[in-house]
Amino acid sequence: MKKVGNHKSFSKIFFSLALTLSFSLSVFSQDAAPEAAAGAGDPAKGKELFNTNCAACHKLDKKAVGPALRGVADKYDKEWVYKWVHNSAELIKAGDAQAIKVFEENGKVPMTAFPQLSNQDIDNILAYTSEPAAQPKETASVPDAGGKTQDTSSGISNEVILGALTLVLAMLVVMLLLVNNVLRRIAKANGIEIGASEKSLPLWKAFARNQFLVLSSVVIFLLVAAYFVYGYLMQVGVDQGYAPVQPIHYSHKIHAGDNGIDCKYCHSSARVSKTSGIPSLNVCMNCHKNIAEVAESTATPEHSKAFYDEQIQKLYAAVGWDPAKQAYTGKTQPVKWVRIHNLPDFVYFNHSQHVTVAGVECQKCHGPVETYEVMEQFAPLTMGWCINCHRETNVKVEDNEYYKKIHEELSKKYGVDKLTAAQMGGLECGKCHY
C-alpha cells in the first residue's frame, strides 16, 4: 500500500516537474531536441536504471562514493562515457588521460563495470542526469499539503462534534434556568409561597449517626484504597512504555518498517547470545556509507528531512566518517544509548533461546517495532508476563534433534501432543534465577 502511495506522490512530483519544465524552460527543450534525435534517452527509463544501478554510489547533486552525476553528459564525450561505464578499469589501464584524471580525482576508487548496460540504457541515464534540479520548495509542498489535509479533516470532525455537543449542553442549561425562572414567576403570580425548606439535619451529621453507613463506607473506602495502593505498587519498577530520548534519533519505522530491514541484520547477536546487542556503528556504516541523506518522502510532519539528515551526520561524527573525503578519520566517539529494556540482575534471560531455538518473533516481546518512530518498552517485563507466555507457548521441537527423545517421553507422560515451555520445565525457579 505504502509503495503505491509513494508512486503516486512521485508521479505528482513528476507531473508538477513536467509542468514547470514545459512552461518555463524552453531553452532546455531546444537543447535536448538534437540529443533526442541522436538516439537520446528517456529520462523516466533513465531514472529507473539510475536507481537500480548507479544510486548505490552516485547521487545527482552530491558527492557520494562517486562524483555527483547531474550534468555529466555536458562534461564528457558520450562515446567516452560508454566506454567508461562498460569497463572503466580497462580504460584506465589503457592509459586514457581523462579516465586517469577522473579516477584520481575520486579517491582512486574503481567503478564497477556495467557491461550489461546498452548504449541506449546509458543514454537514458544521461537523459535523467541532465534534467535540471527541481526546486525543493515546490516539490516539498506537494506531499506536505496532502498530509495536512488528511490530518485536519479528521481533526475537524472530532472538534466539530465536540463543539456541537457543548453547544447543545449549554443551550439545555440555559433553557432549564429559563424554565425555572418562568415557573417561579408563575408561582409568584399565583400567590403560591415556596416555603423555605425545613431545617433538617446536616447531611454529614445524619451520615455520622448512621453507624452502618459509616462502617460500610469505611470498608468500601479501604477496599478502594487498597485497590489503588496495590495497583500503584504493582507498577513500581515496571517501565512499560519507557521511551527515553536517545542521543541519535534512530527511527525503527524507517529502517525496519519502510525499508524492511530484518531485525537480526543489526541485532545479529540475538541469534547466538544472551544479549540482542545494540549494533556497533560499523554495522550502520554498511548502508550509511552510501546513504548520507534521507529521501524527501521520508520526512514527516514531526521530523523534517533536515532533522533526519542531521541524525545521519551524528552517526558520521560518532563513527568518524568524513563524507566529503569519503574516508574514516579515526576519531570516534562511541554512542551512549539509553538502555530501554532493563531486567533486574537476578534474572537470566537469553535471546538465542527464544529467537533461534523457539523461533519467537521479535515483535512478540518488543511490539510492532517496525512502526515505532521512537523505540519504547512494549512489554511489562514482569515475571507474571514471562510465565504466562511459558504456559501458553508450545516448544518448537520440529527438526531439532535435541528435543526428539525428550519430547517423545514427556508428551507421553503428560498425555499431550504438544508440550508447553512450562511442561518442559520452563517454570522452574532455577532456570532463570541463578
Added chain:
Amino acid sequence: MASNKKYWKSVEELNENSSIVETLRNNEFVEQIPVDEFLGNKENLSTAGTTRRDFLKYVGFSTAAASLAACEGPVVKSIPYVVQPEEIIPGVADYYATTVADGFDFANILIKTREGRPIKVENNKLEGAVSGANARVHASVLSLYDSLRLKQPKIAGKDATWAEVTAKIKASLDEANGKGGNVVVLTSTTASPSTEALLAELKAKYPTVKQVVYDAVSESNALDAFETVYGVRGFAGYDFSKADVIVSVGADFLGDWQGGGYDASYAKGRIPKNGKMSKHIQMEANMSLAGANADKRIPLTVAQQKQALVELYSAVAGGAGSGLKNAEVAKAAQQLKTAGSKGVVVTGLDDLDAQLLVLAINAVINSEAFNPSATKLVRKGNAKEVAQLVADMKAGSVHTLIMNGVNPVYTLANAKDFAEGLKKVKLSVAFSLKEDETAALTTIAAAVPHYLESWGDASLVRGHYSIMQPTIRPLFDTKQFQEVLLSLLGNSTAYYDYLKGFAPTQLGGKSWNQTVHDGFAQTEVAPLTAASFDASASASKLASAKSSGLELVLYTKTGMGDGQQANNPWLQEFPDPITRVSWDNYVTVSKKDAEALKLENWNVANGGLNGSYATLKVGDTTLTKVPVVIQPGQAVGTVGLAFGYGKTAGLKEEMQVGVNAYALYNEFNAVQNVTVTKEEGDEHEFACVQLQKTLMGRGDIIKETTLEIFNTKDAEVWNPVPLVSLDHKETPSTEVDLWESFDRSVAHHFNLSIDLNACTGCGACVIACHAENNVPVVGKSEVRRSRDMHWLRIDRYYSSQDTFEGDVELKENTSGMMNSIETFRGMEDPADNPQVAFQPVMCQHCNHAPCETVCPVAATSHGREGQNHMAYNRCVGTRYCANNCPYKVRRFNWFLYNKNSEFDYHMNDDLGRMVLNPDVNVRSRGVMEKCSMCIQMTQASKLKAKREGRPVKDEEFQTACSAACSSGAMVFGDVNDKESEVAKLAEDARMYHLLEHIGTKPNVFYHVKVRNEK
C-alpha cells in the same frame, strides 16, 4: 507486685553528699548544653545568611528531591563498540589457550574471556598438554586485576616514561661495558627459550653481562643431581600411573614438589581396577598432601629419612644399610624390591646425595614410572650463584643489576645483605608486577604486564614448547622484560614478531597459528643417557646423617606457594587442605613436642581456634610471634613452617598476615636447626574453618575399606546400605521414604560423582568455584566466626586410632554411659600418626531436600533435572534452610560483601570486579546462597545443543569443580544418558551417598575409599 529493688546507676550514688548526684537529680545533663554559643548572639543570628525559614525550605526541597529521585529508575547507558571485533559477540564467552609461567607455577591452560575480560582459568584438555592447574593457577586470573599493581615505570620512586627507563638502562650498560663493570641479570626460572635467546644476544653485545637464575624456593640440589647424571638442568619426569609401589621420602609430589602437576597420573593408579591399585608409602616430617593420601605414612625426622633412603637403596642394590631400625621402613624397602620395575622412589630431601641416590635407585630397579628423558624444565635456579651475587654486591663489584620476576629483599634469608649490596650497585632495575620490597629499593621499578597480558613462550618439558598469548590488552602502562631487552639490543621489532620468528625452530613442523590455538607444540627428542656416578658414596654419606635438636622443615602451602600472589584474596581465604586454617601461616608441632614445650591449641566459645605464640630461633635469626598449630602426624623432633607469608609491601592491609619464613631459609636449606620457645601472655586467633578433627568412628560419612576386603568380599560388607526401622523391622534406608518421588527418568538428571580414592584434596575446585560463582571473600575475622562463604569445602578428617577402622571398632564396642563419654571424649583427639581422608562437600542437591520443605517463602525449590534451586531474589533470610541442612552447605550473606569498604577485597574495587562472571548473580546482604551445581553451565551446554539441533554430548556437561579437577575425582553428567561416564559411576559398587540413612536421596555421590594396606 511493685518491686522494692533499688537500681544503682553508679557508685557515686552511694555517696550521699555527692554533688554530681545532686546535679543530675535536678538537671538532665551535668553540664549545660552550650546553646548560648550559637543562640546567644542575637545579632549574629539575625544577620546570618541562612534564616530558619531558609533552612526549612532547603530541608523541604531536598526531601522532595530525594523522594522524586527515588521514584525514577536509574538511567542505564548502553555503549556498543564503534567497530566490533569479529571474534567478540557480547554475551558469548571466548576461550584462549595460553601458558602460565610465573617462575613457580607452570601449566598449559585455557582462559575464558567475556567481552574481552579474562574471567576464569580452565584446564587445557588437549592430548599432550601439561595440564593440572592448581589452586594458585586458578586464582591467578584475579591477580591480573590487582589494584595494587605497579601501574607505570618509576625512576627513584617517581613516575617515568619507558623511553627514560630504557635510556637509563642502556646508558648504564654502556658505561659498564666501557669500564668492564659487571652486569647481572637476575631472573626467576623463565623456562622461556626466546627469553634465553634474547639474553644470549645481550651477553654477546655486552660481554660483562651475566645471568643468574634465582628460585625463591630453591630446588638447587635436585637440579644439581640431575645435571650431574643426565647433563640437563631439570627434573626427571614421573608417571605414577605406571607404578605399583610408590615410595616417597619427604617428597610432597601432590603439592609443589619439583613443580608439582603429578595429581592426574597418581590418581589414575589409585582407582582400584581389576582388583589392583598402587601402594603409596610416604616417609616425611611435615604432614603434606602426599602424606595425607598415602596408604602408609611413616613420620620420620629428616635425618631418619636420609637413612631410610639408604635402606631402600641397599634393599634394591645391595650394599651396607644405614642402621636405621624401623620395621616399617624395612617393610617398605622389601615391597619396593618385590615390585621391581613397577616401583618408584621420589624424594624431596634438600640434599644432593639424597637426590643422587634416588636417581640411582630408580635406575637400578629400572622403574617404568621414572622417565628422565621427559625432563621437567620448570626450575633452573642456582643457589650458589645467588649467594655469590649477594657477596659480590656487598663487595661493590656489581655495576648494574637487572631483576625480573624476583623479589630477593623478601625471599632471601640474608635480605639485609642484599639490600646493603643494592646500595652499592650503580643502577638497579626491578621488573615487577608489584611495588614490592625489592622494587621499592631499586633505582628503577619497571612495571611488567601480567602473564595474561603478555606474549611469551615456555618449554615446560623437554620436547614440549608452549605459547603464552595475551587475553586482554595491557591494563596499565607496562612493558614486558623481553620488549625492553629488544630495545636495549637496538632491535626495533616488537617482541611478538620476534617470538613469531623464533618459534618455528621449536615447533617441529606445527604451524604458528595452530600452536597458538592449541597452546603448545611437541617435538621428538632423543632420550637422555645417564653418566655413571658413585651412588654408594652418596649412600654412605647419607647413612651417617644425624639430627641435632629440633629440625625446622620449611615447606610451601597449596594456597600461597612462594608468596608472589599474597595480595590475592581468594588464596588468602583458601583453607589449607591439611590444617584447614586460612589467612595465616604457623609453625606445625607434633603433639609430643608441643607438650614438652607447653604449646597449646584450644577452641573458644565463639567457635574460633586459638593457639600459643612461639619464638623460633635459627642461628642468629629470631622469628617472634609465630602462631602454633599442633599437627597430628608431624614427626617428633621436627616442626614445619610455610613460606609465602609475612609480606608487607604491595599488599592491602588485610593481606598482611603471617610471618616471613624466608628469614630462616639460611643458605637455601629447607631444613634448619631451630629452638622453639613459648611466648607467654599473648594468644593467636586463627581463622580455621574446621574445628572437629576426627570422624568419631562414623564410618558411614567416609566409607573406607582395604584393598584386600574390597577384592575378596561382597559390596554389602564394605559398602553396606544403612538400615532403618520401619514398622519395627530393620529395612534398608533406600526403601523407606517420607516423600513420593518424582519421575526423573525423562530428560536430563544431573549427578556429580566424587571418587574419594582419586581426590587428593588439592583444592583447585574450591578456587574454580569461587571464580565461576562470584563467591565473596569475607576476611579473616568473619571466617573465624564460621561465616566463610565457600560453596565447596574439602573436609579433612584424622583417625583417632591408628586407622579409621579402629575408630569404628572402638565406637561399636563402647557400652555404658560413663564409658561412652570417656571413649567419645578420647575420640575427639586424633592419633599421633593418623590416617587422613579428604571429602569435598558441596550442596548435595537432595531429591528429598530438607531445606526445601522448611523455606517459608519457597525460595529454594527443586528442579526436574536434579538441582536444588535457590532463588536469591525470593529469599528473605530466615536461615531455616541452613539449620535444616544435614550437610551444612548453605552459606548466609551476613553482610553486603561487594562495594563495601568494610570488606576491602576484590569486590570493593572497580578493577577487581572485572573478574566477576556476568552469568551469575552477585548476591546481596541477607540472602542464603549455596552450590547451584553450576546450573549456568548446564543451561549453557543445553542451549548450545538446542541451537545446533543435536543431543548434548556427555563431556559437555561440566561444573566448575569437575572441570577443574585434574585428578579426575569429580565427574559430572547426566545419569539419564546411560552411555555417560557418570551413569556408569552411579552403578559402581563403590557408590554411596552421604548420610544415606536420613533418606535425602542426594544427587551427589561418593565412591568408597579403598586403601592398599597390605
